[in-house]
Amino acid sequence: MSSAPLAVTQRLGYLLKHAQLRLAELAEPLYAPLGVTGRQLALLMLFGDGPARSQQDGAARLGVDRTTMVALVDELEAKGLVRREVAPGDRRKRLVLLTPEGERVREEGAEVTRQAEELLLEPLSAEDAERLRATLHQVVRAE
Numbered sequence: 001m002s003s004a005p006l007a008v009t010q011r012l013g014y015l016l017k018h019a020q021l022r023l024a025e026l027a028e029p030l031y032a033p034l035g036v037t038g039r040q041l042a043l044l045m046l047f048g049d050g051p052a053r054s055q056q057d058g059a060a061r062l063g064v065d066r067t068t069m070v071a072l073v074d075e076l077e078a079k080g081l082v083r084r085e086v087a088p089g090d091r092r093k094r095l096v097l098l099t100p101e102g103e104r105v106r107e108e109g110a111e112v113t114r115q116a117e118e119l120l121l122e123p124l125s126a127e128d129a130e131r132l133r134a135t136l137h138q139v140v141r142a143e
Helices: 012-034 038-047 055-062 066-078 100-121 126-141
Strands: 082-087 090-098
Touching: 012 038, 012 100, 038 055, 038 066, 038 082, 038 090, 038 100, 055 066, 055 090, 066 082, 090 100
Parallel strands: none
Antiparallel strands: 082 090
């Protein structure tokens, strides 16, 4: 795992952080041909899921400040993956909508993410992998 002391490597925070880092290490090279990063793909997943969302709503859901969200959406817009529209009834609010290219990247990115997750969970049996997912869902929903 690493040269960190055993007492550190047994801590849950360490294990969760390093599992996430390993997943990113596996996924980022797979995202590169799509022309996006994992963070950009997360935004495409968010804004492409369900009815149109505002930048403000997206920032709240992902736990980032509005200024950061504007910069992230700017990146996606520059790549032709999203477009902004004024929200009906509120000219101050901007909805973020995927372009056809953004939708294609979102769909392909979902498959690539699944592949990266499979690589990460490869050492586990199918039952253990599902148990890990279910347990993490329980922990996250306990917020």
